[in-house]
Amino acid sequence: MVTQQDPDQTLPPARPSRRERARAATIDEIKETALRLMHEHGNTDLRFSDIAREMGMTAPALYRYFADRDELLTALIVDAYDDLGTTVAEAREELPVDDLPGRFLAVAAAYRSWAKREPQQFALIFGIPVPGYVAPEEGPTTEAAKRAMGQLKALFSDASERGLLGKPLIDDVDDALAACAQVEHPATVPHGPPLPPETFQACLQCWSSLHGFVILETYGHFDFLPEDARDELFHATVRQAAVTSGFPWPHR
Amino acid sequence: MVTQQDPDQTLPPARPSRRERARAATIDEIKETALRLMHEHGNTDLRFSDIAREMGMTAPALYRYFADRDELLTALIVDAYDDLGTTVAEAREELPVDDLPGRFLAVAAAYRSWAKREPQQFALIFGIPVPGYVAPEEGPTTEAAKRAMGQLKALFSDASERGLLGKPLIDDVDDALAACAQVEHPATVPHGPPLPPETFQACLQCWSSLHGFVILETYGHFDFLPEDARDELFHATVRQAAVTSGFPWPHR
DNA sequence: CACTTGAGTTATGCTTCATAACTATTCGCC
DNA sequence: GGCGAATAGTTATGAAGCATAACTCAAGTG
Numbered sequence: 119m120v121t122q123q124d125p126d127q128t129l130p131p132a133r134p135s136r137r138e139r140a141r142a143a144t145i146d147e148i149k150e151t152a153l154r155l156m157h158e159h160g161n162t163d164l165r166f167s168d169i170a171r172e173m174g175m176t177a178p179a180l181y182r183y184f185a186d187r188d189e190l191l192t193a194l195i196v197d198a199y200d201d202l203g204t205t206v207a208e209a210r211e212e213l214p215v216d217d218l219p220g221r222f223l224a225v226a227a228a229y230r231s232w233a234k235r236e237p238q239q240f241a242l243i244f245g246i247p248v249p250g251y252v253a254p255e256e257g258p259t260t261e262a263a264k265r266a267m268g269q270l271k272a273l274f275s276d277a278s279e280r281g282l283l284g285k286p287l288i289d290d291v292d293d294a295l296a297a298c299a300q301v302e303h304p305a306t307v308p309h310g311p312p313l314p315p316e317t318f319q320a321c322l323q324c325w326s327s328l329h330g331f332v333i334l335e336t337y338g339h340f341d342f343l344p345e346d347a348r349d350e351l352f353h354a355t356v357r358q359a360a361v362t363s364g365f366p367w368p369h370r
Numbered sequence: 371m372v373t374q375q376d377p378d379q380t381l382p383p384a385r386p387s388r389r390e391r392a393r394a395a396t397i398d399e400i401k402e403t404a405l406r407l408m409h410e411h412g413n414t415d416l417r418f419s420d421i422a423r424e425m426g427m428t429a430p431a432l433y434r435y436f437a438d439r440d441e442l443l444t445a446l447i448v449d450a451y452d453d454l455g456t457t458v459a460e461a462r463e464e465l466p467v468d469d470l471p472g473r474f475l476a477v478a479a480a481y482r483s484w485a486k487r488e489p490q491q492f493a494l495i496f497g498i499p500v501p502g503y504v505a506p507e508e509g510p511t512t513e514a515a516k517r518a519m520g521q522l523k524a525l526f527s528d529a530s531e532r533g534l535l536g537k538p539l540i541d542d543v544d545d546a547l548a549a550c551a552q553v554e555h556p557a558t559v560p561h562g563p564p565l566p567p568e569t570f571q572a573c574l575q576c577w578s579s580l581h582g583f584v585i586l587e588t589y590g591h592f593d594f595l596p597e598d599a600r601d602e603l604f605h606a607t608v609r610q611a612a613v614t615s616g617f618p619w620p621h622r
Numbered sequence: 623c624a625c626t627t628g629a630g631t632t633a634t635g636c637t638t639c640a641t642a643a644c645t646a647t648t649c650g651c652c
Numbered sequence: 653g654g655c656g657a658a659t660a661g662t663t664a665t666g667a668a669g670c671a672t673a674a675c676t677c678a679a680g681t682g
Contacts (some may be wrong), residue, residue, distance in 0.1 A: 137628080137680085144629090167669065179630055181671075244589065245497045264594075288610045292602030298595055322592075323583075323607055327575075330582020337496065340574075342516075343550055350544030355575055358540045362614055389649070389659075396660090419638065431661055433640075 145183050147173060149194060156238040162245070164191060191242075198239035199265065205232045206269045218277050218366045225269055226328050226356045233336045240336055244329070267325065274313055274321050277366055284364035286320035295319055320363030327359045397435050399425060401446060408490040414497070416443060443494075450491035457484045458521045470529050470618045477521055478580050478608045485588045492588055496581070519577060526565055526573050529618055536616035538572035547571055572615030579611045 151169050156162055164187055166177040184190040209228035213220040233240040277283045291299075299318035313321065331352060334340055340348050360367045403421050408414055416439055418429040436442040461480030465472040485492040529535045543551075551570035565573065583604060586592055592600050612619045 141629090165669070166671090175629095176631065177669080178632085178671080178673095182629060187670075241497075244585070244591075245493075287613065288606045290606075292599055294596050294599035295602055298599055319603060319606060322603055323579075323610060326582035326586060326607060327579040328582070329586060330578035330580070331575075333496070333585060334578060334581060339496075344546050347544055347546035347550055350547055351571060351574055354540045354542075354571060355578060358575060358614055361539065362610055387649090392648095393659090417638070418640090427660095428662065429638085430640075430642095430663090434660065439639075 141183070145193075148180060148183055148190070149197060152190065152194060153238065160238075162238055162241050194239075195242045198236070198242045201236070201239060202229070202232055202243065203265045203269060210269055210273070215276065216280075218273065218280075218282060219360065219368055221276075222273055222360050222365055222367075223353075223356055225273060226352075226359070229328060230332050230335070230352060233332045237336055240333075244333060270325055271313070271321055274317055274363075274365065278313060278317065282366040283314075283317060284366070286316050286323075286364045287362040288319070288323075289316040291315045291319050317364065320365075324359040324363050324365075327355055331355045393435070397445075400432060400435055400442070401449060404442065404446060405490065412490075414490055414493050446491070447494045450488070450494045453488070453491060454481070454484055454495065455521065462521055462525070467528065468532075470525065470532075470534060471612065471620055473528075474525055474612050474617055474619075475605075475608055477525060478604075478611070481580060482584050482587070482604060485584045489588055492585075496585060522577055523565070523573055526569055526615075526617065530565060530569065534618040535566075535569060536618070538568050538575075538616045539614040540572070540575070541568040543567045543571050569616065572617075576611040576615050576617075579607055583607045 148169060151172050152164060155168055155172065156164070166180050166187065170177040170180055180190075184193070206225055206228045209224040210221050213224055215221075274283065295318070296315035299313055299315040312318075335348060335352075340351070343351065357367065359365075400421060403424050404416060407420055407424065408416070418432050418439065422429045422432055432442075436445070458477055458480045461476040462473050465476055467473075526535065547570070548567035551565055551567040564570075587600060587604075592603070595603065609619065611617075
């Protein structure tokens with residue numbers, strides 16, 4: 119992450135002091151280096167010594183910035199959620215707001231291609247909690263998770279607002295789940311009323327379905343299919359997710 | 371656990387010698403201890419010293435049985451696939467062969483409950499390829515994966531044989547995928563003709579959908595839902611998977 | 623200028639993976 | 653029974669990583 123050096127010293131100090139900026143830059147560099155090493159090695163290992171060497175430092179110096187391995191890991195996980203959420207949101211907003219099928223596909227495709235592009239970050243979020251790492255209850259990670267997941271929900275909110283939302287194929291909803299539809303994810307999407315319960319359920323099923331495909335593909339369980347077959351399977355999955363959940367979809 | 375055939379013995383039905391039995395028992399005990407420790411600690415860590423201490427041995431002794439950590443890990447992964455496959459198969463065969471919806475639900479429920487019961491083994495299979503471990507191409511793991519996945523395919527074969535298979539909701543199939551339907555997974559299920567391509571696709575989508583739910587739930591991404599809501603969501607997912615794939619399902 | 627702050631270093635301890643070298647028990651065989 | 657080989661264990665040792673402590677040094681501040 120590039121930080122600007124401010125040549126102008128005469129101005130009264132802005133919020134981030136010079137030291138704070140340097141510190142933030144170092145933190146960024148540590149995280150970037152960690153990600154790059156994970157990319158290069160193709161796993162989610164994290165060795166302070168490697169990171170430090172790569173940065174021309176010694177390992178103990180990193181403890182000035184992260185209390186221990188878990189803290190760095192947590193930061194990377196939060197960043198990953200953030201990155202995923204941003205990527206998906208940008209894809210969503212690239213298409214006109216009234217092209218709901220296009221946006222649905224764009225969201226799904228962005229989710230998938232992000233996972234393919236950043237398998238390590240994807241693994242940090244959705245793989246097993248990395249050995250030795252336990253997700254803090256109600257920590258920053260769950261917060262970020264909701265934000266990313268909210269992108270999908272936003273689509274349904276939009277469709278609902280426009281009255282374009284059909285009835286999901288499976289529309290009998292459990293009471294407990296119906297209750298959740300009213301209270302959960304309140305702040306994830308600024309606009310839109312709470313979803314009807316059966317749509318909330320359909321939304322979760324969309325996520326399941328999409329996520330199932332993506333994680334199976336990312337971890338190689340679809341390797342027996344050639345790439346174009348996987349692409350087609352993905353599009354079929356997206357179509358089916360939309361159609362079965364009552365999401366508007368063009369007559370094919 | 372499969373015991374190695376001894377090529378030195380003259381008879382093909384080589385009975386395992388006393389030593390071989392002791393060795394096999396030790397190998398089993400190592401794997402069981404490893405699993406138990408993973409269970410107790412709630413992660414997929416693997417420390418030779420811990421395992422050895424638990425068994426009243428010293429760490430280096432374990433190297434008599436496994437060349438290194440990865441080899442033990444691989445063995446555990448293979449066992450996990452095996453266990454999953456067996457568990458699902460048993461659930462399937464517990465119901466009469468003509469109760470196809472029942473069997474479908476049983477397979478799905480077994481998959482889910484196994485993941486809940488053995489989250490560590492589940493993680494070994496479907497989590498990130500464990501740090502430092504790379505799945506050997508076409509190794510024993512992919513083989514075992516196909517066997518487990520084959521249980522689902524068997525259901526569709528049964529239904530197809532009886533002419534009970536409807537048309538999947540999404541039934542336009544890519545050529546490449548259609549080709550796979552003919553050739554892939556040939557030996558996974560002894561009985562049954564190759565599936566029609568659109569059903570093969572639907573079968574994969576069922577797996578995606580089911581797996582997506584299970585992995586999200588297992589890794590805590592559905593923790594915001596109360597347990598009964600998750601149960602209902604699961605059943606809705608199963609219903610939808612069956613109905614959209616043309617699998618016979620009782621009029622609800 | 624002396625003083626504080628914090629980023630970095632070297633030095634050190636602990637733990638784990640892994641190997642080497644040694645001991646002792648079990649098994650096969652005469 | 654007793655000998656020799658194979659194998660299950662041991663202790664000893666080294667390399668590497670996580671983590672902390674103690675020290676150095678430079679930049680910013682009264």
